[in-house]
Amino acid sequence: MIELLALSLLLGLATWRLTSLLHTEDTFEWLRKRIGIEHDEEGWPMIYPDTQWGKVFQCFWCLTVPLACGFTAFVGLAMALAGWTWPIIALASSAVAIWLEKQVMRSRAR
Numbered sequence: 001m002i003e004l005l006a007l008s009l010l011l012g013l014a015t016w017r018l019t020s021l022l023h024t025e026d027t028f029e030w031l032r033k034r035i036g037i038e039h040d041e042e043g044w045p046m047i048y049p050d051t052q053w054g055k056v057f058q059c060f061w062c063l064t065v066p067l068a069c070g071f072t073a074f075v076g077l078a079m080a081l082a083g084w085t086w087p088i089i090a091l092a093s094s095a096v097a098i099w100l101e102k103q104v105m106r107s108r109a110r
Contacts, residue, residue, distance in 0.1 A: 008089050011075060012096020015068045019097055022067075023060050032057060061098050068093040 022028050026043055033039070035057060036049035048058040056062050072090040075081070081089070 004085060004089060005092075007075065008092035009096055011068065011071045011089060011093035012100065014071055015064055015093050016097035016100045018067050019060060019064050020101070023057065023063055060101055061094075064094040064097040065090075068097065 022031065024045060029039065029043060032045055035053045036051065037045050037054065037057060038047040040046045045057070048054040056066070069090045072086050072093060076083075076086050076089070
């Protein structure tokens with residue numbers, strides 16, 4: 001049980017980092033532009049297209065779900081984890097990433 005908790009926390013951190021890169025940081029601005037997302041003068045995403053990818057990228061929380069599932073599948077296969085643990089780890093990882101983003105945004109608002 002402790003291993004699942006530790007794995008969920010670790011994957012949650014990885015999910016948060018990759019989601020942050022994809023959602024707002026300069027590193028993947030090229031990808032957001034390719035999806036059709038328009039940026040303001042400072043490079044922040046501003047206008048999202050009315051497409052499936054546009055909707056997913058518009059919402060940080062929504063973007064954590066497929067990334068957490070991907071990380072979980074990769075680690076689950078590599079570590080030969082029991083199939084019943086995968087949804088639990090994926091949801092927990094997404095929750096950790098969302099919680100961490102809330103903390104980061106709260107600290108930026110101060």
